[in-house]
Amino acid sequence: MAVPPETAQQLGQGSGSAGQRKPVETRPQFVIRFAGDSGDGMQLAGMQFTAESALAGNDIATLPDFPAEIRAPAGTLAGVSGYQLNFSSQPVFTPGDEPSVLVAMNPAALKVNIDDLPPNGVLIVDKEGFTDANLKKAGYTSNPLTDHSLDKYQVFEIEVSKLTTSAVRELGLNTRAVNRCRNFFVLGLVSWLFQRPTKSVTDYIESRFKKTPDVMEANMRAFKAGYNYGETTEIFASAYEVKPAQIAPGFYRNITGNTATALGFVAAAVKSGRPLFLGSYPITPASDVLHDLSGFKNFPVYTFQAEDEIAGVASAIGAAFGGAIGITTTSGPGMNLKAEAIGLAVKVELPLVITDIQRAGPSTGMPTKPEQADLLMAMYGRHGESPIPIIAAATPADCFDCAFEAVRVAVKYMTPVILLTDGHLANGSEPWLVPEPEQLPEIKVAFRTDPNGFMPYLRDEETLSRPWAVPGTPGLEHRIGGLSSEHLTGNVSYSPSNNEMMVRLRARKIAGIAREIPATKVFGDEQGGDLLLVGWGSTYGTLREAVIRMRAKGKSVSHVHLRWLNPLPSDLGDILRRFKKVMVAEMNMGQLLKMIRADYLIDAVGCNKIQGRPFKVSEVESRVTRALEG
Amino acid sequence: MATALTRKDFISDQEVRWCPGCGDYAILAQVQKIMPELGVPRENTVFISGIGCSSRFPYYMNTYGFHTIHGRAPAIATGLKMTRPELDVWVVTGDGDGLSIGGNHLIHALRRNIDLKILLFNNKIYGLTKGQYSPTSEVGKVTKSTPAGSVDFPFNPITVALGAHSSFIARSIDVEQKHLQDTLKRAHAHRGASFVEILQNCNIFNDGAFNDVSDKAIKADHQLILEHGKPLIFGKNRDKGIRMNGMRPEVVQLGNGVTDKDLLVHDETNLPLAFMLANFEPPMPTPIGVFYATSRPTYDSAVNAQLEHAKKTQGPGELRSLLRRGDTWSVK
Ligand code: SF4
Numbered sequence: 001m002a003v004p005p006e007t008a009q010q011l012g013q014g015s016g017s018a019g020q021r022k023p024v025e026t027r028p029q030f031v032i033r034f035a036g037d038s039g040d041g042m043q044l045a046g047m048q049f050t051a052e053s054a055l056a057g058n059d060i061a062t063l064p065d066f067p068a069e070i071r072a073p074a075g076t077l078a079g080v081s082g083y084q085l086n087f088s089s090q091p092v093f094t095p096g097d098e099p100s101v102l103v104a105m106n107p108a109a110l111k112v113n114i115d116d117l118p119p120n121g122v123l124i125v126d127k128e129g130f131t132d133a134n135l136k137k138a139g140y141t142s143n144p145l146t147d148h149s150l151d152k153y154q155v156f157e158i159e160v161s162k163l164t165t166s167a168v169r170e171l172g173l174n175t176r177a178v179n180r181c182r183n184f185f186v187l188g189l190v191s192w193l194f195q196r197p198t199k200s201v202t203d204y205i206e207s208r209f210k211k212t213p214d215v216m217e218a219n220m221r222a223f224k225a226g227y228n229y230g231e232t233t234e235i236f237a238s239a240y241e242v243k244p245a246q247i248a249p250g251f252y253r254n255i256t257g258n259t260a261t262a263l264g265f266v267a268a269a270v271k272s273g274r275p276l277f278l279g280s281y282p283i284t285p286a287s288d289v290l291h292d293l294s295g296f297k298n299f300p301v302y303t304f305q306a307e308d309e310i311a312g313v314a315s316a317i318g319a320a321f322g323g324a325i326g327i328t329t330t331s332g333p334g335m336n337l338k339a340e341a342i343g344l345a346v347k348v349e350l351p352l353v354i355t356d357i358q359r360a361g362p363s364t365g366m367p368t369k370p371e372q373a374d375l376l377m378a379m380y381g382r383h384g385e386s387p388i389p390i391i392a393a394a395t396p397a398d399c400f401d402c403a404f405e406a407v408r409v410a411v412k413y414m415t416p417v418i419l420l421t422d423g424h425l426a427n428g429s430e431p432w433l434v435p436e437p438e439q440l441p442e443i444k445v446a447f448r449t450d451p452n453g454f455m456p457y458l459r460d461e462e463t464l465s466r467p468w469a470v471p472g473t474p475g476l477e478h479r480i481g482g483l484s485s486e487h488l489t490g491n492v493s494y495s496p497s498n499n500e501m502m503v504r505l506r507a508r509k510i511a512g513i514a515r516e517i518p519a520t521k522v523f524g525d526e527q528g529g530d531l532l533l534v535g536w537g538s539t540y541g542t543l544r545e546a547v548i549r550m551r552a553k554g555k556s557v558s559h560v561h562l563r564w565l566n567p568l569p570s571d572l573g574d575i576l577r578r579f580k581k582v583m584v585a586e587m588n589m590g591q592l593l594k595m596i597r598a599d600y601l602i603d604a605v606g607c608n609k610i611q612g613r614p615f616k617v618s619e620v621e622s623r624v625t626r627a628l629e630g
Numbered sequence: 631m632a633t634a635l636t637r638k639d640f641i642s643d644q645e646v647r648w649c650p651g652c653g654d655y656a657i658l659a660q661v662q663k664i665m666p667e668l669g670v671p672r673e674n675t676v677f678i679s680g681i682g683c684s685s686r687f688p689y690y691m692n693t694y695g696f697h698t699i700h701g702r703a704p705a706i707a708t709g710l711k712m713t714r715p716e717l718d719v720w721v722v723t724g725d726g727d728g729l730s731i732g733g734n735h736l737i738h739a740l741r742r743n744i745d746l747k748i749l750l751f752n753n754k755i756y757g758l759t760k761g762q763y764s765p766t767s768e769v770g771k772v773t774k775s776t777p778a779g780s781v782d783f784p785f786n787p788i789t790v791a792l793g794a795h796s797s798f799i800a801r802s803i804d805v806e807q808k809h810l811q812d813t814l815k816r817a818h819a820h821r822g823a824s825f826v827e828i829l830q831n832c833n834i835f836n837d838g839a840f841n842d843v844s845d846k847a848i849k850a851d852h853q854l855i856l857e858h859g860k861p862l863i864f865g866k867n868r869d870k871g872i873r874m875n876g877m878r879p880e881v882v883q884l885g886n887g888v889t890d891k892d893l894l895v896h897d898e899t900n901l902p903l904a905f906m907l908a909n910f911e912p913p914m915p916t917p918i919g920v921f922y923a924t925s926r927p928t929y930d931s932a933v934n935a936q937l938e939h940a941k942k943t944q945g946p947g948e949l950r951s952l953l954r955r956g957d958t959w960s961v962k
Contacts, residue, residue, distance in 0.1 A: 047957075050957070051957045054957060054959055055959050057961065200957075247961045248961070249960075249961050249962055250960070250961060251954065251958065251959075251960050252958060252959050252960070252961060253953070253954065253955075253956050253957060253958045254956065254957040254958075255956070259956075263952065263953060266947070266949070266952065267949055267953070270947065270949045275713055277709060277712070277713050279705075279709055296947060296952065297936055297937045297939075297940035297941075298937070298940040298941045298944045298945065298946060298947045299946075299947030299952075300937045300940075300941070300947070301947075302712055302713055302933065302937070304708070304709065304712060304933075306705065306708075306738075307705075307734055307735065307738035308734060310702060310705065310735075311702070311705035311708070311734075311735055311738070314698070314699075314702040314705035314706045314709065314735075315705050315706065315708050315709030315712070316709055317698075317706055317709065318678070318696075318705070318706035318707055318708060318709030318710035318711075319709035319710060319712065319713045320709075321696055321706070321709075321710055322709070322710045322713050322714040322717070323713075323714070324709075324713040326709065340699055340700075341699060341702060343699075344698060344699050348696075434953050434954055434958070435953070436950065437949045437950050437953070470714075471673065471674070471676045471694040471710070471714065471717050472673055472674055472714065472716070472717060473673055474671070474672075474673045475673070476673070477672055477673055477692055477693050477694055478694065478695070479642070479644075479688050479689050479691075479694075479695035479696070479697065480695070480696055480697070481688070481689070481695075481696065481697025481698065482681075482697060482698060482699055483697065491644065492644075492689065
């Protein structure tokens, strides 16, 4: 559990002596944040440290924080890139509210991140990055390393450039190339500090720089120099150890939400025996799904980088018409553009999965920052009565299951399905217990082939879905389209009563998907209690941890996290009514809140944040506390 | 199929709902007529359309059909053709659908050279929405939305297609039965994006827009029929031709020492020539026929070749190992 790390004890007192191994203290958990200029390689350092921590058996969760601009001038606040990792001997639910250890490679990185570091937190800085020019670029009028403004932290000033240079001197690289090894020096240093196994990093360096042996050697030396520096320097009195967590046995993979989404789709396509087709237009933070899937051609996976968002979804509809698993991926602005085509898929009742990797809006908003403000658009953002099932992933690894489930339901019910994730899940990562393909549910695709009695809109009695009759099937030639069409035959029809019947049939079909939703799990007081915290999507870990902490303090607080948002689970109304108070927490102005109030006539209250940043556990706790008191 | 198909086999059971006298009837008739000759099983033929009068087309074809949304037919057809390259995919669009709201999809389908047969019915007007000017309407056009005359400079569909480097570009006319049939068959035989502009009379909102080239009495003096390898001759008595005068084309009267040897010879593979012909405006005659035809790899074949190559070099996709890539470890 991401309890605040015990940073109260001083790290750097006393003197370590070379030649004698330093003492190692055991701690339950740390949250480390690597921050530097975009060019400093902090994402890479963070990811490699994550790999080491996973191999050390810790439970982990990560959160990268990308700069808003691709090539912001070096040393500026806009160019700061960060990567946060929570590694623990206890179960981890979030990347951590705040770091207990901050690595800052320059003044800008310090300025952007220092307010998040609690008093007594560990601050490791590259002293040489604090030049007058860099201080000025970051807007410092005096050097924080000397003006006592950092006195409340445990500051470790390291001459990273100098130490890296001396480690690789014999290789004769130019300054630029040497500077590019600084991240591995820092990685080596923190690897020592937390006693990480280093093999994954040395393996990485060997394979990554296979083609440039001198660069490989330089990074290797920088990494080892950093490690040894930790052991020998007098700056650090002791190293730390975070023991392995109790983790279910199995094969694990550290996975981001976007990669999990991509793999979920491939798995669903394989399980359905159909090719996967992605039509997509590059957009932050969704593009990685396109990148990932474009590498899986042999499955087969078709990827189509379309001329625009509309063509992205339209091409997927065309592919679905032909019998492929058609999907499209985007973020908020793209959802706006796709609305009309999604409405077509609703009307012609073809399977399709639309993934909206939500980002902060409105308009261009903050493309690299997460938000959950597209829920009502997913629900209602089309003209006419056009209901669509909506599923939302709770964690990076859960994106796999949700993508898979979205395809399964789309195919079974012949309907578009919207999968909601967000930028927080997309780039965040966590260990994923990799499933065996045989454990995954089958996805039954039964194309209609029998012309006898075939009608394009003759519905299945249970699911109300229409047959999937693909071109190339003799005797099933038929026409579909966006115009209102007649029950059974699908012929164009303006009959008023037929129109109402078709609208109601489609609504019933989508409502019936509730039968696919397992019983809702209440974490806490199943029979009811003082307050039920309801959430959806990426807030899962934070809400769960807040509830765990409050329950530990004896409060009657429970948690329900919804996966399906349309239809809502059929047992939800009963559960909500068992609690004296219902609070809905989401990163928007209260969209699920509105749905719950409207559907169940319950006086639920909201817990909202619209800052392009996830909730902190402490924020949720204080909101819940106030609600309990109020 | 054992028995040969006939035109009737391609007529659906739906009542055709265009205005009486609309040029779309003639086009539908010619398409249905050539279908049996193409040798493609009916179930492998798909017509995809957008929105507009022309886009009703798929409902009347007894093949697979998809009447989609405004302007998006080329994009929808692209997804189908990529994943089902064995199908014959036709796109039916109009000047509003294809050049206004769907202009983006049209040019990108053409430049990619995806193997679609794209028929653009150009009637220079919005018919379905009852008579507003379209992106091919002439400057000065008075319509419901331009009571003072349109000030929009129009698109020329052929030069748009040329600009997008479509690999097959042709023009025909709704009432020219034989010419239209031949043009459609050529378009079908072509591998890649075939673009056919069909001048189509909207007798309700823009009657007679193409009279000069469709009216039997005068058309011979205004139509220039393009034939590969043949000199550019036209006129009722086939006594006029196109000759280059320096860098500029001109109309010349044959005789008096001017013979077909002096005339420009049509070459479908000559892109600059196609551009020049496409830009003919009165008093020059209106060219019909194939402006340009070239062979280059189709998008759908290139995409599927990459998939095949990946399968050959990496083996067929194996889910278990795919899931187990990356940063992995075992917990005992
Ligand atoms: S409005 Fe014009 S184009 Fe449309 S059906 Fe009538 S005549 Fe044909």
